[in-house]
Amino acid sequence: MADHGIPHFHNDKGVAVIHVGAREFMCIGAKPPFDHPHVYLDMGGDDEIVCPYCSTLYKFDASLKPGTCSPPDCAHHETAQAAA
Numbered sequence: 718m719a720d721h722g723i724p725h726f727h728n729d730k731g732v733a734v735i736h737v738g739a740r741e742f743m744c745i746g747a748k749p750p751f752d753h754p755h756v757y758l759d760m761g762g763d764d765e766i767v768c769p770y771c772s773t774l775y776k777f778d779a780s781l782k783p784g785t786c787s788p789p790d791c792a793h794h795e796t797a798q799a800a801a
Contacts, residue, residue, distance in 0.1 A: 724784040725793040727752065728773040735773060735791050738781030744768040745793055 725743040726735055740760040746753035746768070753770040760766045765776045778787065786792050 723757070724786075725755070725795070726773075726775070726786055726791050727793045728771060728791060730788070730791070732788060732791070733774065734776055736776050736778040736781060736787040738778060738785045739783045740777055742775075744771065744773060744775070746771040746773075748793065 723741065723743055724737070724739050725745055726737060727745045727748050728735060729747050742758055743755045744753075744758055745755050756768060756770055758766050758768060758775065760775075760777055763777075765774060767774050781787060784792070
Protein backbone atom coordinates (compact mmCIF):
# COMPACT_ATOMS: atom_id res chain seq x y z
CA MET A 718 0.00 0.00 0.00
CA ALA A 719 1.69 3.20 -1.17
CA ASP A 720 -0.57 5.62 0.60
CA HIS A 721 -2.86 5.43 3.59
CA GLY A 722 -5.74 7.37 5.06
CA ILE A 723 -4.40 7.40 8.61
CA PRO A 724 -1.37 9.64 9.14
CA HIS A 725 1.81 8.04 10.46
CA PHE A 726 4.31 9.87 12.69
CA HIS A 727 7.76 8.99 14.05
CA ASN A 728 10.11 10.46 16.61
CA ASP A 729 13.56 9.75 15.17
CA LYS A 730 14.88 13.00 16.64
CA GLY A 731 13.63 12.24 20.15
CA VAL A 732 11.73 15.53 20.50
CA ALA A 733 9.78 16.10 23.72
CA VAL A 734 6.42 16.78 21.99
CA ILE A 735 5.01 16.29 18.51
CA HIS A 736 2.07 18.54 17.66
CA VAL A 737 -0.33 16.87 15.24
CA GLY A 738 -3.28 17.99 13.15
CA ALA A 739 -5.23 14.76 13.71
CA ARG A 740 -6.71 13.08 16.75
CA GLU A 741 -6.39 9.62 15.17
CA PHE A 742 -3.05 8.45 13.77
CA MET A 743 -0.33 5.81 13.87
CA CYS A 744 2.87 6.09 15.87
CA ILE A 745 5.74 4.06 14.39
CA GLY A 746 8.40 5.10 16.93
CA ALA A 747 11.42 5.62 14.69
CA LYS A 748 11.89 5.34 10.95
CA PRO A 749 12.17 1.79 9.60
CA PRO A 750 14.00 -0.45 10.17
CA PHE A 751 14.11 0.79 13.78
CA ASP A 752 10.34 1.28 14.12
CA HIS A 753 8.22 -0.31 16.82
CA PRO A 754 4.89 -2.01 16.08
CA HIS A 755 2.73 0.59 14.36
CA VAL A 756 0.26 1.64 17.04
CA TYR A 757 -3.11 3.23 16.31
CA LEU A 758 -3.68 6.12 18.72
CA ASP A 759 -7.04 7.84 19.20
CA MET A 760 -7.18 10.93 21.42
CA GLY A 761 -10.97 10.92 21.48
CA GLY A 762 -11.99 14.19 23.16
CA ASP A 763 -8.58 14.74 24.74
CA ASP A 764 -5.89 17.04 23.37
CA GLU A 765 -2.89 14.81 24.04
CA ILE A 766 -1.84 11.17 24.17
CA VAL A 767 1.34 9.24 24.98
CA CYS A 768 2.46 6.31 22.82
CA PRO A 769 2.57 3.18 25.01
CA TYR A 770 5.64 1.85 23.14
CA CYS A 771 8.01 4.81 22.80
CA SER A 772 6.47 7.30 25.28
CA THR A 773 6.28 10.05 22.65
CA LEU A 774 3.86 12.78 23.74
CA TYR A 775 1.50 13.87 20.95
CA LYS A 776 -0.58 17.04 21.31
CA PHE A 777 -3.46 18.02 19.04
CA ASP A 778 -3.05 21.40 17.32
CA ALA A 779 -6.16 22.58 15.46
CA SER A 780 -4.08 25.06 13.45
CA LEU A 781 -2.30 22.18 11.67
CA LYS A 782 -3.80 20.48 8.63
CA PRO A 783 -4.93 16.88 9.15
CA GLY A 784 -2.00 14.55 8.58
CA THR A 785 0.65 17.20 9.30
CA CYS A 786 2.76 17.78 12.36
CA SER A 787 5.28 20.03 14.02
CA PRO A 788 8.15 19.44 13.69
CA PRO A 789 7.19 18.64 10.08
CA ASP A 790 9.92 16.03 9.55
CA CYS A 791 8.20 13.76 12.10
CA ALA A 792 5.56 12.85 9.49
CA HIS A 793 6.19 9.44 7.94
CA HIS A 794 5.26 8.88 4.30
CA GLU A 795 5.46 5.30 3.09
CA THR A 796 6.60 4.72 -0.46
CA ALA A 797 5.68 1.82 -2.68
CA GLN A 798 8.39 -0.76 -3.19
CA ALA A 799 8.94 -2.37 -6.58
CA ALA A 800 8.28 -6.10 -6.79
CA ALA A 801 11.39 -8.21 -7.23
